[in-house]
Amino acid sequence: MPGVVSRSYAHQTTKAMPGVVSRSYAHQTTKAMSGVVSRSYAQQTTKAMPGVVSRSYAQPATTASAGRQTTKAMPGSRLWRDKSMPGALSKNYAHRAAKLLREGTIYLQKKKISEPKLNCEWILAKALNMERLALLINPDTLVNKADTDKFKKLMALKAERAPLSYIFKEHNFMGFSLFLNRSALIPRPETEELVELVLTRARKIKKNKIKILDFGTGSGCIALALAKSLKNCKLTAVDKSKRALKCAEKNIKKFQQEKKIKLFCASKVSELSGKFDLIVSNPPYIPSTVIGNLDEEVQFEPKMALDGGMDGLKIVKEIIKEAPKILLKGGRVFLEIEENQSGILPSLINKEIWSEIVFHKDYNNKQRFLELVLK
Ligand SMILES: C[S@@+](CC[C@H](N)C(=O)[O-])C[C@H]1O[C@@H](n2cnc3c(N)ncnc32)[C@H](O)[C@@H]1O
Numbered sequence: 001m002p003g004v005v006s007r008s009y010a011h012q013t014t015k016a017m018p019g020v021v022s023r024s025y026a027h028q029t030t031k032a033m034s035g036v037v038s039r040s041y042a043q044q045t046t047k048a049m050p051g052v053v054s055r056s057y058a059q060p061a062t063t064a065s066a067g068r069q070t071t072k073a074m075p076g077s078r079l080w081r082d083k084s085m086p087g088a089l090s091k092n093y094a095h096r097a098a099k100l101l102r103e104g105t106i107y108l109q110k111k112k113i114s115e116p117k118l119n120c121e122w123i124l125a126k127a128l129n130m131e132r133l134a135l136l137i138n139p140d141t142l143v144n145k146a147d148t149d150k151f152k153k154l155m156a157l158k159a160e161r162a163p164l165s166y167i168f169k170e171h172n173f174m175g176f177s178l179f180l181n182r183s184a185l186i187p188r189p190e191t192e193e194l195v196e197l198v199l200t201r202a203r204k205i206k207k208n209k210i211k212i213l214d215f216g217t218g219s220g221c222i223a224l225a226l227a228k229s230l231k232n233c234k235l236t237a238v239d240k241s242k243r244a245l246k247c248a249e250k251n252i253k254k255f256q257q258e259k260k261i262k263l264f265c266a267s268k269v270s271e272l273s274g275k276f277d278l279i280v281s282n283p284p285y286i287p288s289t290v291i292g293n294l295d296e297e298v299q300f301e302p303k304m305a306l307d308g309g310m311d312g313l314k315i316v317k318e319i320i321k322e323a324p325k326i327l328l329k330g331g332r333v334f335l336e337i338e339e340n341q342s343g344i345l346p347s348l349i350n351k352e353i354w355s356e357i358v359f360h361k362d363y364n365n366k367q368r369f370l371e372l373v374l375k
Helices: 039-043 095-108 116-127 132-135 147-161 164-168 189-203 222-231 244-254 294-302 314-326 341-348
Strands: 006-008 170-173 176-179 208-215 233-239 261-265 276-281 327-336 354-361 367-374
Touching: 006 164, 039 314, 095 116, 095 147, 116 132, 116 147, 116 164, 147 164, 147 354, 164 170, 170 222, 176 222, 176 244, 176 294, 189 208, 189 222, 189 233, 189 276, 189 367, 208 222, 208 314, 222 233, 222 261, 233 244, 276 314, 276 367, 314 367
Parallel strands: 006 354, 208 233, 208 276, 233 261, 276 327
Antiparallel strands: 170 176, 327 367, 354 367
16 A cells, blocks of 8 residues: 555563463553653563453453453442451451462452462552562561451452452553543553654654644543653643543642643544644544453443444544644644554545555554654
8 A cells, every 4th residue: 555654663572471462561660750751661570460451352351251241330348258258267367468368369269360369469469558579578477457458358359350450549651650540441551652652753843842632531641651751742631531531630630740731521633723743542442342342351441442433443533534634734643553453544544635654563563553644
């Protein structure tokens, strides 16, 4: 296809855990970002936090989830009486960490939770407010009643298949710890790559103020990562979901980026005015009919963040159609897409309007990003 270039991004592949697709990104990185995004975040921690799955709909549901009915609600008190819950029957509440880890792993195994040991380690470390590795090298740590109860509460949520990022109400994105709840999508590793792509281009723009639109901001992860990394930028972050915008607002305040990022509630690009140098979006791109078949953990996420309409391309098409009206000459659009969509998209893009149409590959060698340059 003339004008369509496939470019492989030569990144170092992050080590995925066995049998897990795209889970290698949810590292618990301790170092906070100060102004500049750390490039080393992908290599810093030894073991990834489990339970965050790729949004790619090509991924089959896990065996554990097959045939199981999804519970959307967070669990109530039922599991508190669960006899298999670690420490449930003990009258002596001072446990050793090793015992809780052992019993907790068995408990999650019985609940058919994948990677039960790793999940249990993360949860106990969280309950004890310890680093996971510190917990592992101190198995004799005594756990009091309050912390045992906290551990059990978090384990009950995991047993219901809630993703750890929602259980902990935080998620590590590009080395910084975002506040997160069920109103916003759990940011994916591919989106960190999208941000890197945008940063590479943005750093070449010699301007006092680079104007960037983040369409479908969710938790605000993309806007925040850009704002923290680029001194000379102004961001407009838009979402249709008022609840997601609240989450983004909390993060913007947390990282004191109020001056650089302005939030707006809108459901169409055509509702926006102004001119931008760059538009970036990780839109919902999963076909409506596929969502129900996705992994159970994904079902905890807002449908609005996943559902891309019949063909998955509803928002993608709208952005491509409307972007020229709000882009400056030579401006660029960056979109995260599903791999399969790179086949159909070139036929939907007007070569009279766009001078470059480039697909970029992710670390897994899949075409996951579309870059367009306005003539
Ligand atoms: C895939 S999530 C991306 C969230 C975040 N940017 C990220 O990368 O993790 C898509 C976001 O788009 C929002 N959204 C869905 N339809 C929209 C629309 N028509 N207009 C604006 N935002 C929309 C959803 O609420 C959701 O927050």
